Amino acid sequence: xxxxxxxxxxxxxQTKLHCRRLLPISGKVLVEVGDSVExxxxxxxxxxxxxxxxxxxASLLGVSAADLPGCMLxxxxxxxxxxxxxxxxxxxxxxxxxxxxxxxxxxxxxxSKITGQIxxxxxxxxxxxxxxxxxKILEVKPxxxxxxxxxxxxxxxxxxxxxxxxxxxxxxxxxPEQPLTEDLIKPEMRGGVIIGGARMTHQxxxxxxAVGASAVxxxxxxxxxxxxxxxxDLGVAITGTEKIGTTLIITEGFGDIGMARRTFExxxxxxxxxxxxNGATQIRAGVMRPEIVIPTTDDSASEVFDDGAVEGFLEPxxxxxxIRDPYFGMIGQVANLPPEPTxxxxxxxxxxxxxxxxxxxxxxxxRANVEIIAG
Amino acid sequence: MSKINPDxxxxxxxxxxxxTTTKAILIEKIDGHYRQTYRGEAPTTVEEPAxxxxxxxxxxxxxxxxxxxxxxxxxxxxxxxPSNGKQGCDIYISTSSAGGGLQMLVAGVVREMTxxxxxxxxxxxxxxxxxxxxxxxxxxxxxxxxxxRELRPDMILLSGGTDGGTVKHVVQLAELIAPAKPQPRxxxxxxxxxxxxxxxxxxxxxxxxxxxxxxxxQVENVRPQLDNxxxxxARDEIHELFLEHVMAHAPGYDKLISWTDAPxxxxxxxxxxxxxTIAERDGINAVGVDIGGATTDVFxxxxxxxxxxxxxxxxxxxxxxxxxxxxxMPNILRWVHVDMQERELRNRVKNKMIRxxxxxxxxxxxxxxxxxxxxxxxLAYIQHKEFATTLxxxxxxxxxxxxxxxxxxxxxxxxxxKLDLLVASGGVLSHAPRMHQTAAMLIDAFEPEGFTTxxxxxxxxxxHLGVLAQVHPQAALEVFERDCLIYLxxxxxxxxxxxxxxxAFRYKITxxxxxxxxxxxxxxxxxxxxxxxxxxxxxEPARGLDCxxxxxxxxxxxxxxxxxxxILDARGRELxxxxxxxxxxxTVTQWVNAMHLYDD
Numbered sequence: 001x002x003x004x005x006x007x008x009x010x011x012x013x014q015t016k017l018h019c020r021r022l023l024p025i026s027g028k029v030l031v032e033v034g035d036s037v038e039x040x041x042x043x044x045x046x047x048x049x050x051x052x053x054x055x056x057x058a059s060l061l062g063v064s065a066a067d068l069p070g071c072m073l074x075x076x077x078x079x080x081x082x083x084x085x086x087x088x089x090x091x092x093x094x095x096x097x098x099x100x101x102x103x104x105x106x107x108x109x110x111x112s113k114i115t116g117q118i119x120x121x122x123x124x125x126x127x128x129x130x131x132x133x134x135x136k137i138l139e140v141k142p143x144x145x146x147x148x149x150x151x152x153x154x155x156x157x158x159x160x161x162x163x164x165x166x167x168x169x170x171x172x173x174x175x176p177e178q179p180l181t182e183d184l185i186k187p188e189m190r191g192g193v194i195i196g197g198a199r200m201t202h203q204x205x206x207x208x209x210a211v212g213a214s215a216v217x218x219x220x221x222x223x224x225x226x227x228x229x230x231x232x233d234l235g236v237a238i239t240g241t242e243k244i245g246t247t248l249i250i251t252e253g254f255g256d257i258g259m260a261r262r263t264f265e266x267x268x269x270x271x272x273x274x275x276x277x278n279g280a281t282q283i284r285a286g287v288m289r290p291e292i293v294i295p296t297t298d299d300s301a302s303e304v305f306d307d308g309a310v311e312g313f314l315e316p317x318x319x320x321x322x323i324r325d326p327y328f329g330m331i332g333q334v335a336n337l338p339p340e341p342t343x344x345x346x347x348x349x350x351x352x353x354x355x356x357x358x359x360x361x362x363x364x365x366x367r368a369n370v371e372i373i374a375g
Numbered sequence: 376m377s378k379i380n381p382d383x384x385x386x387x388x389x390x391x392x393x394x395t396t397t398k399a400i401l402i403e404k405i406d407g408h409y410r411q412t413y414r415g416e417a418p419t420t421v422e423e424p425a426x427x428x429x430x431x432x433x434x435x436x437x438x439x440x441x442x443x444x445x446x447x448x449x450x451x452x453x454x455x456x457p458s459n460g461k462q463g464c465d466i467y468i469s470t471s472s473a474g475g476g477l478q479m480l481v482a483g484v485v486r487e488m489t490x491x492x493x494x495x496x497x498x499x500x501x502x503x504x505x506x507x508x509x510x511x512x513x514x515x516x517x518x519x520x521x522x523x524r525e526l527r528p529d530m531i532l533l534s535g536g537t538d539g540g541t542v543k544h545v546v547q548l549a550e551l552i553a554p555a556k557p558q559p560r561x562x563x564x565x566x567x568x569x570x571x572x573x574x575x576x577x578x579x580x581x582x583x584x585x586x587x588x589x590x591x592x593q594v595e596n597v598r599p600q601l602d603n604x605x606x607x608x609a610r611d612e613i614h615e616l617f618l619e620h621v622m623a624h625a626p627g628y629d630k631l632i633s634w635t636d637a638p639x640x641x642x643x644x645x646x647x648x649x650x651x652t653i654a655e656r657d658g659i660n661a662v663g664v665d666i667g668g669a670t671t672d673v674f675x676x677x678x679x680x681x682x683x684x685x686x687x688x689x690x691x692x693x694x695x696x697x698x699x700x701x702x703x704m705p706n707i708l709r710w711v712h713v714d715m716q717e718r719e720l721r722n723r724v725k726n727k728m729i730r731x732x733x734x735x736x737x738x739x740x741x742x743x744x745x746x747x748x749x750x751x752x753x754l755a756y757i758q759h760k761e762f763a764t765t766l767x768x769x770x771x772x773x774x775x776x777x778x779x780x781x782x783x784x785x786x787x788x789x790x791x792x793k794l795d796l797l798v799a800s801g802g803v804l805s806h807a808p809r810m811h812q813t814a815a816m817l818i819d820a821f822e823p824e825g826f827t828t829x830x831x832x833x834x835x836x837x838x839h840l841g842v843l844a845q846v847h848p849q850a851a852l853e854v855f856e857r858d859c860l861i862y863l864x865x866x867x868x869x870x871x872x873x874x875x876x877x878x879a880f881r882y883k884i885t886x887x888x889x890x891x892x893x894x895x896x897x898x899x900x901x902x903x904x905x906x907x908x909x910x911x912x913x914x915e916p917a918r919g920l921d922c923x924x925x926x927x928x929x930x931x932x933x934x935x936x937x938x939x940x941x942i943l944d945a946r947g948r949e950l951x952x953x954x955x956x957x958x959x960x961x962t963v964t965q966w967v968n969a970m971h972l973y974d975d
Contacts, residue, residue: 025558052554054516065543109554114580115547119554159729223721235697236688237728253729255722283693283729324733325723325740346741347808347973350734369733 009156009251009289009371011263014296017152018138021129022145024048029140037131037148039166039276039295044129044145050122053104058116061089061098065116072118074108080120081105132164132276134295153270153294155251155263157217160279160290161230162247163240165193167214169294171271173197176264179256180218182207189213193275193292195267198258200248202228209245215277217249217267217292219259226254240280247279249290252321257329260321260373270294314372320355324369331373332357381847384465386458388439388447389839390432391642392419392471392631397428399435400839401443401464402854409850411858414834415439420627421473427627428473429634454634466846469635470838472642473625477501477617480528482508482552483573484535484544488766492597493534493572495762496606498683500613501644502529503670508551510544516551523555529621531557531567532609533581536574538599545573549584556588565624566590568616572597572609590620604766610644617641637846643672643683645841650674650798651681652844653855659795662821663837664752666801668692668731671755675763677788682763686755691803692731695747699724702750709953710746710819712964713739738973741808745816748803752820760787791948792824792870792923798860800832810938811901814863815970822948824870825923826912826932829863829939862906862937868944871920872951873897879917879945886910886933894945897962899969902943904936912941920947942970 027046037043058068071087074080084102091097106120135150170192172184180196182203190211196204196218202225208216227233229244251259275294282288314320318334336354342364343349350366357363387402387409397420401413415438420431433452440447446462449455455463479502483490490509497504505526508519531552535545552569559565568590571581578593585591594608618638622628632639640648646665654661654676663674669690674683688697699707704717720743727733735741764787799805799817807813814829823829836859844851873879873896883891887908894900904910913931914922924930934941946966951957958966967973 049556052517052520054520054551110550110584112546112550112584115543115550117547117550119550121554159725222718223725224718226725233696233700234725235700236694237696253722254725255719281729283731323730324726324736326737328723328726344735345737346735347738348734348741348806349808366734366736369736371730 009158009373010154011156011260011266011373012154013266013269015152015154017133017135017150017154017293019133019135019148019150019293020145021132021148022141023127023129023143025127026143027127029142029144029146031137031140031146033137033140035137036135037137038134039131039274041131042128043131043137043148046127047124048127050106050124052109053106053120053122055118055120056116057087057100057111057118060100061087063089063116066113068116068118069111069113072108072111076108076111078108079106080108086118130164132278133293150293151296153266153296155266155292155294157249157251157279157290157292158253159237159239160247160249160281161226161239161242162215162244162279164276164278164280165214165247166274166276167192169193169195169267169270169273169275171195171268173218175258176219176261177258180204180216185211185213187211193217193277195264196259197264199256200250201225205229205246205248213246215247215249215279215292217251217277219250219252220255220257221248221250222256223254237281237283240278240282242279247277249277249279249292252329253323255328260331262373267292314353314367314370319373320353320370321373322355322363322365322369323371324365327363327365330355330357330363332363335362337367381849383457384847384850386445386464387843387847387850388436388454388464388467389843390435390467390469391645391835391838392421392428392432392469392473393642394473395419397431397435397473398835398839399432399439400834400836401439401445402843402850408857409853411836411854413439413443415442419473421625427630428471428625429627429630432469432631432634466636467634468637468839468842468846469631470640470642470645470842471622471628471631472501477613477621477641478503478505478527478529479532479613480505480508480523480526480530480557481532482534482548484510484548486511488601489534489536489573489598491762491764492604492606492766493532493609495604495682496572496597496609497532497613498685499606499644499647499681500610500617501641501647501683502613503685503687508548510548520551520555523552523557527558529559529568530613530616531569532613533569533571534573534597534609536577536596537601538575538596540574542574542577542580545577546580546584549581553584553586553589565620568592568620570594570609570612570616572612590616592616602766614638614640614644637842640838640842640845642838643674643685645838646672647674647681647683648841649837649844649851649855651676652848652852653796655679656852660790660793661796661798662789662794663798664755664800664804664821665835666691666748666751666755666803668802669694671751671801673755673759675759675789677763677790677793680763680788682759682788684755684759684762686751686758689751689755691744691748691751691801692727694728694751696724696728698747698751698754701754702747705953707743707746707750709957710749710963711742712960712967713742715739715743742973744803745807745812748816749820752816756821760789763787763789791822791827792921794823794825794827796828796830797821797823798830798832798837800835800837805831805833805835809972810861810863811970812972814866814939814942815966815972817863818866818868818942818944819950819952822868822950823866824868824921824948825930826934827866827868828935829866829937830860831863832859833861862935864904864937864939864941865912865934866942866944867912867914867922867934868946868948869914869916869920869922870948871926872947873917873920873945877917879920879947880922881915882943883913884910884941885913887936888941894943896945896947897958898943898945899966900943900945901939901970902941904934904941906935906937908936910934910936910941
């Protein structure tokens with residue numbers, strides 16, 4: 001085989017993004033095909049059935065479960081307000097009656113004559129989906145959501161924390177190798193997306209939260225710092241729901257690692273532009289990577305892709321990044337792809353490739369340990 | 376599916392559609408015996424752009440066909456049947472865990488009784504149990520409802536009450552599930568299958584509780600009496616609904632179902648099936664483990680009772696960070712005999728988590744990964760032992776001898792002293808550069824006692840053989856014995872804590888090799904004994920230590936060799952490693968050297 005398949009992360013200066021914005025359950029789409037939308041416009045909404053309040057009313061009234069239906073003062077499907085008399089026991093010869101006044105509002109959903117339990121369902125919970133990126137509605141999926149088409153600069157990170165945020169790009173570091181430290185975070189970055197270079201420190205993240213930054217993006221983060229920020233050791237890479245006061249995205253990996261120069265320069269060129277970011281990461285079947293989307297006004301983009309889909313082929317000359325120790329983070333070009341498996345230092349046999357680094361060194365690494373990056 | 380006469384079967388094609396890879400094997404009758412002859416693999420294609428599982432199956436089968444020089448597919452990519460010379464196969468079978476496998480929610484009235492039985496039924500059928508809801512799980516009803524709403528299971532198993540017992544509690548559970556309206560993973564049109572396997576007298580009121588939003592079915596009670604568990608009907612129904620609903624909604628599966636000559640089984644269900652078949656045939660107790668990137672499955676058969684557990688977040692890539700969080704870094708590093716920096720390791724672990732397909736390049740990285748594997752396996756086995764218990768809630772008849780024991784049912788049926796065969800599978804065990812490393816990881820994590828044969832599944836063939844056992848047990852058993860297992864050897868270990876510096880046991884070995892000597896407390900020794908060789912090992916344990924015949928009693932057993940050999944283990948049980956009182960770095964280094972783990 002002359003070349004091998006390996007996935008990489010998408011970093012694109014100019015691309016046409018087709019962004020699917022779907023409701024978690026069936027609902028109503030509020031826009032039509034061809035409509036122009038802004039990032040924070042609501043494009044679809046739905047109501048999730050309200051919370052449920054189960055109550056063993058039979059035991060509260062001191063009646064048997066079978067007698068409960070006869071004690072009910074409200075019918076199934078009827079609205080109940082807080083303080084409404086919900087049920088009254090028959091008492092003994094008309095005396096010693098006991099009433100129950102509802103402590104929750106909702107609709108009476110069921111009354112069980114077997115368990116004596118009633119179920120009250122609370123107000124429907126509204127769910128809204130925003131456009132996320134400014135653009136045109138390309139497709140409406142009835143009752144589900146929309147596809148928004150937008151011309152953007154698109155950068156995928158490798159790992160993130162926190163959900164969707166919006167803000168202007170602020171460059172905090174001057175070089176991609178420069179760590180993002182506390183002193184580089186300024187009050188004027190409030191509401192913005194702060195771009196660092198190499199590792200973001202714990203103190204820098206705390207300062208960003210303190211100034212009210214929407215998001216912080218940098219090359220790497222130390223796992224110990226992440227643990228301190230979250231307050232726990234992250235076990236499984238399914239993120240996006242954390243509430244730490246900002247969204248964090250790393251573009252390269254954990255440890256002292258600088259942002260890829262091309263990515264950094266792309267951010268540099270878009271300083272001041274409004275961006276949409278999402279830290280949600282899921283590294284399982286149906287992989288989801290965090291992203292930074294910066295709309296452009298140029299609609300000449302020819303490359304069209306659905307968010308998330310990336311692939312490439314390894315061949316001599318491909319630019320690659322080594323993604324595992326002992327050469328983690330090093331960037332170079334594929335010099336050779338020997339077809340025969342090679343014995344590694346670990347003693348395992350694996351197919352390898354030779355990578356030529358910019359400083360002229362040539363390294364042998366397993367093919368599984370590189371990812372293609374844009375040249 | 377056609378009816379096949381087992382005697383006419385000469386060529387068998389089997390596939391296992393995993394989350395990432397579809398593996399195909401060919402089994403042929405050679406000189407009157409079934410042998411696994413060729414294998415091929417291709418990426419699984421349930422996701423876009425192909426979104427059709429049969430594309431991956433066809434690719435994997437094409438590779439087998441090419442290697443075997445046998446035409447297996449016609450011009451329309453249909454599997455050719457029956458075999459005719461160098462063309463086609465007689466039966467085609469498949470397992471599947473693609474798309475995250477089968478994910479279930481189970482519910483039962485009492486956590487330790489009917490809910491535990493329901494969980495065993497679901498796990499035994501090959502499901503991942505997302506949560507177990509019970510009346511006494513310490514959650515308030517609204518919290519339970521909230522949880523049911525958050526999960527998106529493929530199906531629900533509801534149990535509760537013994538037949539003729541109380542109706543109220545199980546109906547109460549149904550009343551929690553019904554209004555929660557659990558949403559399935561696949562599509563709006565999918566009606567959630569709910570299997571009712573509880574008190575037969577509660578069926579009518581349970582039925583009334585649910586509306587048409589769900590697909591409700593009833594099977595026999597999983598716990599008809601407190602002292603009797605009846606898991607078969609629930610497991611069969613799970614398999615059926617898995618095919619009818621879950622598989623039918625996965626891309627291309629309708630086509631695959633029509634291709635196979637036996638029902639498609641969830642992969643872990645098939646592995647359990649073959650392990651059970653082997654344990655039954657040979658009258659042995661066996662444990663199998665499959666450690667993957669995200670999960671670790673443990674299967675056991677003790678005294679004919681089968682159990683399976685899935686440790687959902689113990690794995691070597693996606694879940695490696697969780698292993699480190701649960702086990703803690705000091706517990707992992709206690710197995711490492713070289714210097715490593717914790718801060719650096721933490722970052723490496725996270726980098727493996729976010730880029731799960733990378734492999735260790737350096738020896739140091741391999742040593743660390745195998746240390747993590749020991750802890751992942753150890754934790755998974757602890758979970759398994761806690762789950763695989765005798766039935767709880769059963770009245771015990773006690774004698775005077777039981778006066779001082781407080782057992783009340785629910786003891787683990789996993790007994791390492793009774794364990795005869797320990798089978799390893801999964802990347803970190805199967806692909807370890809040396810089989811010695813596989814054996815060492817198994818012994819350190821599972822701590823077998825007495826005489827235990829160690830083996831590994833050569834190419835993770837057990838799923839294929841599990842489903843084959845359903846249609847052709849003889850072929851499945853022959854291939855299992857001849858081609859599936861690679862024997863690593865036998866571990867002979869004493870239970871109890873030997874006194875430091877003293878003799879733990881004396882040994883005398885006769886047969887294809889001869890040796891005798893003493894094992895000092897904490898010592899580990901590897902003796903060469905190849906796969907074809909057998910030896911009789913006589914062990915004389917020191918007072919207070921047990922090698923199978925009782926404390927201090929001599930024992931003799933014939934053992935088989937393997938790729939690694941005969942391992943004598945005088946370290947004691949439970950293994951004490953690390954910490955203030957456990958084995959230190961120097962001792963761990965001695966073990967590494969004794970087992971020839973990383974030297975030339």
